Each structure stands twice: as structure tokens, then as C-alpha cells.
Amino acid sequence: MTQHRIAVIPGDGIGREVVPAGLEALEATASRFGLGLEFDTFDFASAEYWQRHGTMLPSDWEETLRGYDAIYFGAVGWPEVVPDHVSLWGSLLQFRRTFDQYVNLRPCRLLPGVRGPLAGREPGDIDFIVVRENTEGEYSSIGGRIFEGTERETVLQETVMTRVGVDRVLRFAYEQAARRPKNHLTSATKSNGISITMPYWDERVAAMQGQFPGVRVDKFHIDALVANFVLHPDWFDVVVASNLFGDILSDLGPACTGTLGLAPSANINPERDHPSLFEPVHGSAPDIAGRGIANPVGQIWCGSMMLDHLGHPEAAAHLLGAIEDVLAYGPTEAPLTPDLQGKGTTAELGQAIADRV
Amino acid sequence: MTQHRIAVIPGDGIGREVVPAGLEALEATASRFGLGLEFDTFDFASAEYWQRHGTMLPSDWEETLRGYDAIYFGAVGWPEVVPDHVSLWGSLLQFRRTFDQYVNLRPCRLLPGVRGPLAGREPGDIDFIVVRENTEGEYSSIGGRIFEGTERETVLQETVMTRVGVDRVLRFAYEQAARRPKNHLTSATKSNGISITMPYWDERVAAMQGQFPGVRVDKFHIDALVANFVLHPDWFDVVVASNLFGDILSDLGPACTGTLGLAPSANINPERDHPSLFEPVHGSAPDIAGRGIANPVGQIWCGSMMLDHLGHPEAAAHLLGAIEDVLAYGPTEAPLTPDLQGKGTTAELGQAIADRV
Ligand SMILES: CC(C)[C@H](C(=O)O)[C@@H](O)C(=O)O
Ligand SMILES: CC(C)[C@H](C(=O)O)[C@@H](O)C(=O)O
Numbered sequence: 232m233t234q235h236r237i238a239v240i241p242g243d244g245i246g247r248e249v250v251p252a253g254l255e256a257l258e259a260t261a262s263r264f265g266l267g268l269e270f271d272t273f274d275f276a277s278a279e280y281w282q283r284h285g286t287m288l289p290s291d292w293e294e295t296l297r298g299y300d301a302i303y304f305g306a307v308g309w310p311e312v313v314p315d316h317v318s319l320w321g322s323l324l325q326f327r328r329t330f331d332q333y334v335n336l337r338p339c340r341l342l343p344g345v346r347g348p349l350a351g352r353e354p355g356d357i358d359f360i361v362v363r364e365n366t367e368g369e370y371s372s373i374g375g376r377i378f379e380g381t382e383r384e385t386v387l388q389e390t391v392m393t394r395v396g397v398d399r400v401l402r403f404a405y406e407q408a409a410r411r412p413k414n415h416l417t418s419a420t421k422s423n424g425i426s427i428t429m430p431y432w433d434e435r436v437a438a439m440q441g442q443f444p445g446v447r448v449d450k451f452h453i454d455a456l457v458a459n460f461v462l463h464p465d466w467f468d469v470v471v472a473s474n475l476f477g478d479i480l481s482d483l484g485p486a487c488t489g490t491l492g493l494a495p496s497a498n499i500n501p502e503r504d505h506p507s508l509f510e511p512v513h514g515s516a517p518d519i520a521g522r523g524i525a526n527p528v529g530q531i532w533c534g535s536m537m538l539d540h541l542g543h544p545e546a547a548a549h550l551l552g553a554i555e556d557v558l559a560y561g562p563t564e565a566p567l568t569p570d571l572q573g574k575g576t577t578a579e580l581g582q583a584i585a586d587r588v
Numbered sequence: 589m590t591q592h593r594i595a596v597i598p599g600d601g602i603g604r605e606v607v608p609a610g611l612e613a614l615e616a617t618a619s620r621f622g623l624g625l626e627f628d629t630f631d632f633a634s635a636e637y638w639q640r641h642g643t644m645l646p647s648d649w650e651e652t653l654r655g656y657d658a659i660y661f662g663a664v665g666w667p668e669v670v671p672d673h674v675s676l677w678g679s680l681l682q683f684r685r686t687f688d689q690y691v692n693l694r695p696c697r698l699l700p701g702v703r704g705p706l707a708g709r710e711p712g713d714i715d716f717i718v719v720r721e722n723t724e725g726e727y728s729s730i731g732g733r734i735f736e737g738t739e740r741e742t743v744l745q746e747t748v749m750t751r752v753g754v755d756r757v758l759r760f761a762y763e764q765a766a767r768r769p770k771n772h773l774t775s776a777t778k779s780n781g782i783s784i785t786m787p788y789w790d791e792r793v794a795a796m797q798g799q800f801p802g803v804r805v806d807k808f809h810i811d812a813l814v815a816n817f818v819l820h821p822d823w824f825d826v827v828v829a830s831n832l833f834g835d836i837l838s839d840l841g842p843a844c845t846g847t848l849g850l851a852p853s854a855n856i857n858p859e860r861d862h863p864s865l866f867e868p869v870h871g872s873a874p875d876i877a878g879r880g881i882a883n884p885v886g887q888i889w890c891g892s893m894m895l896d897h898l899g900h901p902e903a904a905a906h907l908l909g910a911i912e913d914v915l916a917y918g919p920t921e922a923p924l925t926p927d928l929q930g931k932g933t934t935a936e937l938g939q940a941i942a943d944r945v
Binding site for chain 2: 308314315316318319320324348349350351369370372374375376381382383384385386387388389390391392393394395421422423424425426427428429430431453454455457458459461462474475478479481482483485486487491
């Protein structure tokens with residue numbers, strides 16, 4: 232029996248509520264498919280840890296996590312206790328960078344039984360993935376303030392793109408597009424306004440095109456692209472974007488399918504030199520935390536992406552199928568959570584999915 | 589009779605088709621309200637000018653335009669002839685910066701007779717404005733490339749925020765919010781990820797709050813905000829954003845109301861030290877240019893914003909009313925363009941609105 236060691240980090244807010252539901256579904260799947268999953272839970276990367284230690288992570292976090300095959304992550308952020316840019320840069324964004332998880336992969340699709348905000352769209356109409364660059368670009372911590380507290384106060388922040396960093400995520404995206412049935416890659420740019428880094432991004436997209444003759448490539452400026460996500464979500468197959476644009480698109484996409492509270496994301500190191508990290512797109516949601524009503528589907532769907540990454544595509548597909556089945560029952564037949572017009576709790580919906588597995 | 593001198597710059601593509609329709613509607617309004625409008629048309633800021641001169645603008649453009657009370661602008665950009673970042677930085681983005689048009693104002697609202705992509709929304713449900721910073725931020729041209737053509741190739745671009753630049757646009761937005769019935773200001777941020785400039789933006793928003801005790805202020809990270817534009821467009825009243833975020837939001841907003849081809853924008857220098865510039869949100873649209881079917885409503889609506897800025901709010905409201913009336917007739921009664929399910933041409937729709945005035 233293959234044995235996988237998984238580091239579990241519930242984090243903050245509803246992260247702590249949905250992670251147990253996610254683990255239950257993973258355990259059910261593992262026992263059905265005869266997989267050995269071993270879970271170790273950590274309390275760092277949370278506001279509580281910050282309150283006790285004044286840092287988000289212990290100094291040996293890197294050695295600790297390095298030995299695991301994957302990280303199963305809830306959500307981090309609790310602005311009442313620690314400002315978001317401190318908690319995020321002190322944990323999640325650290326993990327992405329230190330473990331070189333340079334691809335952030337986020338599927339967007341209309342699910343059966345989930346009501347989206349767009350008129351006249353049916354499951355099957357919308358089914359694309361966003362491939363986000365996850366380690367450089369606009370999320371650099373280079374910069375600072377000068378003339379502080381005066382009228383001349385000026386604040387600078389550098390966007391950094393490297394050939395290595397841009398090319399590797401583009402390659403991953405091209406490969407995804409080559410593998411999927413539509414063979415269509417869309418690049419997010421803003422080369423008409425962001426006139427130094429974005430024309431470079433466009434050049435690298437064009438430079439790689441010859442290596443993937445079967446892939447149809449187009450590009451949109453980010454302003455036109457967000458508009459098209461709303462107006463023509465059926466146009467897209469694989470969308471590749473810089474760190475910031477990918478962040479924006481991978482929230483907008485699930486919003487358009489009504490699955491913002493249900494969408495998963497994978498922070499992947501494709502070379503497997505480091506553990507990859509799986510976390511739902513939703514955050515710690517302080518507004519509903521503590522009430523036991525958070526939707527656990529995103530966290531459970533993350534488990535499916537993690538199984539796929541660990542080399543168990545069948546188990547992954549089975550778990551995703553169980554989610555879809557339970558959603559398709561609808562709020563009268565299944566204990567769906569309030570965001571899905573149901574009356575179920577996090578635990579009840581998690582249990583229903585685990586049972587279905 | 590007050591006399592206003594207007595510089596007219598049709599630019600590229602459909603800009604040349606919608607500007608004449610816009611002028612006709614303006615002339616009809618001027619004659620009805622006894623306003624003296626004098627128009628001078630310029631051929632620069634276009635790909636054709638670039639082909640003849642190798643620059644987008646004549647060297648004396650600044651003196652030429654400085655004497656006008658406003659600039660009535662079509663659209664610029666024709667990537668087959670000149671790369672977008674060259675044409676835009678060589679014209680429109682120059683105007684914004686040189687004439688210190690530091691506010692870009694874009695109304696988003698559901699109009700009668702216009703079908704939007706969101707399910708179950710009615711005119712009145714969505715009615716907000718985006719106030720975009722228009723001179724600094726992410727649109728800086730500071731940066732460059734090093735180690736070109738090698739594996740170490742690295743590209744940097746600086747985001748620049750100044751206290752003066754941030755505070756003046758925030759003040760304008762607070763004042764708008766104070767004046768509108770809902771007194772609600774939403775700030776777009778990303779301080780959890782863009783960890784130097786965006787926390788600064790948040791600080792300045794908070795620092796000004798005390799001066800506007802009647803205004804309710806909230807903020808969203810840009811990823812959550814784009815999602816909320818789709819999910820809860822009724823939440824917003826005045827949305828203030830940095831240059832890039834404002835660009836994204838002011839395309840997404842009109843997309844959500846189905847008015848992307850109809851929305852106007854005003855590039856304003858509130859102190860009136862320099863001419864302000866009025867241009868539709870849509871671009872030069874090479875895909876439909878030359879066919880005479882572009883929707884002129886955005887350009888005509890720009891005329892209304894321009895009249896308001898020139899101190900004629902009644903004439904402005906009358907012109908906007910004429911637009912709304914003609915749209916409300918619907919495609920069977922009025923010569924609406926194909927984007928509005930009609931069979932009208934640009935000229936016919938423009939004529940119908942001018943007649944209605
Ligand atoms: C054409 C482009 C440079 C411009 C911008 O990004 O400012 C446009 O999208 C706009 O919003 O006016
Ligand atoms: C919390 C935040 C820093 C993070 C990001 O912007 O990357 C989140 O929005 C995400 O998409 O994972």
C-alpha cells in the first residue's frame with residue numbers, strides 16, 4: 232500500500248471548520264481505494280499562533296514541512312488580530328515561494344445544482360481552468376516608502392518578471408491546453424497600459440507558441456478579459472495569467488459559476504522537488520466563522536486535486552463525483568449549507584459527501 | 589451666449605465612426621439650450637498619423653490642446669500598425685498625465701431596454717460610479733530589462749504612489765459619496781498580497797475618513813471585489829480604486845450592466861487648470877471597425893458628461909434623457925445597433941438620439 236504523509240494546516244476562521252470535513256471525505260476515499268494517508272496537523276499559520284508567538288511560523292517550519300508529500304491547507308487571515316499582509320506574507324505566500332509552488336491551478340465550472348449569477352447558463356457551458364503564476368510578478372516585496380509623513384511621501388513597489396519564472400508557468404499552461412479537448416490557451420495581459428512587464432509577458436507567450444502547434448492561442452487585456460468572463464465564459468479553456476491577474480481571474484471565474492465558496496485551488500511544484508499545497512479559493516471568512524455553516528465543498532474538492540497530484544486519478548475522480556452527486560440532490564434531498572439554499576451544517580454536508588464516497 | 593471651444597480627436601477604428609454621431613447629438617443639444625460650442629477636429633493620436641509621421645502626436649500638441657475647454661475623444665489603438673503600448677503611451681496616457689486628469693470617472697448603471705448578463709436584475713438595481721486614479725500607480729513607465737536574451741533575463745516595473753496623488757483622488761471620491769444619496773464609499777485594495785503600495789492606499793483611505801463623517805466606508809480586496817460586482821452589484825455606490833484596479837473595475841461594471849459598448853468615461857482635472865477629456869470606455873474595436881455598425885451611445889453619453897463638466901447640468905441631463913428614451917423604445921421602434929439586437933447603423937442611431945433631443 233502506497234503511504235502518503237500529509238501535513239494538515241487548518242489556519243484561521245472557517246479553515247478550522249471545513250478541514251475536518253475535508254479529512255473525513257479523504258479518509259473515506261482512501262479506505263475505499265486502499266490508499267495509505269497519514270495526517271499530521273499543525274497549529275501554525277494562524278492568528279492564534281501569532282498571538283502566542285509573535286510570528287506566524289516556527290523557525291523550523293521549512294524542515295518540518297519539507298518531509299511531507301503534500302500540504303492540506305484551510306485558510307489564513309484574521310485581520311482583527313494581525314494585519315492581512317503580515318499574516319499572509321508570513322505563511323501562505325512564504326510556502327508558495329519557499330516550496331517553489333509556481334503554478335496555482337484553479338478550475339472554474341458550473342456544477343449541477345449550483346445556482347450561478349449569469350442568466351441562461353447550464354452545466355457544461357462553463358468549464359475552464361486558470362493557471363496563475365504563483366511566485367513572482369506583482370507580488371514582490373521589493374520597495375518601500377520615502378519622505379514618510381510629509382507631503383512628498385512616495386511609495387514604490389516593484390513588479391518582477393524573470394524569463395525562468397514566466398516561461399515555466401507558460402509551459403505548464405501550454406501543456407494543459409495541449410492535453411485538454413479544446414486545445415485553447417488564453418493569455419491575460421495589459422501590455423497597452425503596464426508598458427514594461429506586460430509586453431515582456433506577451434513576447435514569451437508568442438515565443439513558446441511554435442513548440443505547441445496544436446494549441447490555439449489568444450490574448451486579452453485584463454479589463455476586456457474580466458468583461459468577457461461575465462459576457463462569454465464559454466469562450467475559455469485554459470487561461471494563463473500573472474500572479475495578480477491570476478488572483479483576480481480565479482476569484483471572478485468561480486463567482487461567475489456561483490462556486491466561489493466551493494472552488495479549490497492547487498499550489499503546485501510540478502517537478503515535485505517540494506510539497507505542493509491544496510487550499511480552497513475562499514478565505515477565512517470572519518463574517519461567518521464559528522457558526523458551523525461554512526460550505527466544506529471547496530476543501531473537499533481540494534482533497535480530490537491532492538489525490539490526483541499524488542498519483543491517484545481514479546480516487547480523485549471518484550471523490551469529485553461524490554461531491555457532484557450530493558450537490559445534484561439539491562437542498563431538499565441533501566444537507567446543503569445555507570449558501571446553497573439549504574439548512575445543513577458544515578459537518579452534515581461533509582458527512583453526506585463522505586457517505587456517498 | 590457662453591462659448592466653449594472643444595478639441596475633437598476621433599482617433600482610430602470605430603472612434604471615427606462614433607464621433608460624428610456624438611457631435612450631431614451635441615449640436616442638437618447646444619442649439620436647444622442656446623450654448624455656443626465650437627469644434628476643431630485633429631487627426632493626431634491615430635495610427636494613420638503614426639504611419640505618416642512616426643510619432644503619435646505633433647511636437648506642439650500640448651500648446652495646441654491647452655487652449656481648449658475640453659477634449660472630445662473617440663478611441664485610439666490599431667495594433668496591426670503600431671503596438672498598443674506605443675500608441676497609448678504616445679497619446680491618451682500622455683494627455684491624462686500632462687493635463688493632470690487625475691480622476692477617471694465611469695458611471696455603471698442598468699439602462700432601460702438594455703439586456704445585461706446577470707439574472708434577475710432590473711434598472712435601478714445597479715447604479716454606481718467608479719472613481720479611478722488616472723495618473724500614477726501601476727501605470728508608471730519606470731523600469732526596464734536586464735540580462736536580455738539570456739536565461740537570467742529579468743524585467744522590472746515600478747508602481748508609484750504619492751501622498752499627493754492618492755489623497756486628491758480619494759478626496760474627490762469622498763466628495764462624490766458625500767453628495768450622492770447613499771453616502772457609501774468602497775475602496776479597492778489588495779493589501780494582503782501587494783504588500784507595500786496597497787497598505788499605504790488603505791492608510792490614506794482611513795486617514796481621510798474623519799473629514800467625511802457622513803460617508804460609510806468599506807474596502808474589499810480586488811479579487812473579492814470583482815466577485816462582488818457580479819454577485820452583489822447592488823452593494824455599490826462610489827467605488828474608488830488605483831489606476832489598474834480602476835481600469836479593471838470600470839470595464840467589469842459596465843459588462844455586468846450590459847453597457848460595455850455604451851459606457852462613457854471622463855478624464856477630469858477637477859481644478860480646471862487643464863482641459864478634461866471625454867472618451868467612451870470601449871476601444872477602437874478593430875473587429876467591427878469600418879462596417880458602420882458601432883454603437884454611438886458611449887460617445888454621445890460622453891457628450892453629456894462633457895456638458896455637465898462645462899457647467900450645463902440641465903443640458904447634460906436632457907441629452908442623457910434622450911439616450912434613455914431612444915433605448916427604451918427597443919429594437920423594433922428605434923434603429924438600435926446590432927449589439928442591442930437591432931438593425932440600425934451608427935449614423936441612424938445617432939440621428940434618432942439627436943432628433944429626440
Ligand atoms: C487603452 C488603455 C491603455 C486604457 C487604460 O488602461 O487606461 C483603457 O483600457 C482605458 O481604460 O481607458
Ligand atoms: C490571501 C491572498 C494573499 C491570496 C492571494 O492573493 O494570493 C488569496 O487571495 C489567494 O488567491 O490565494
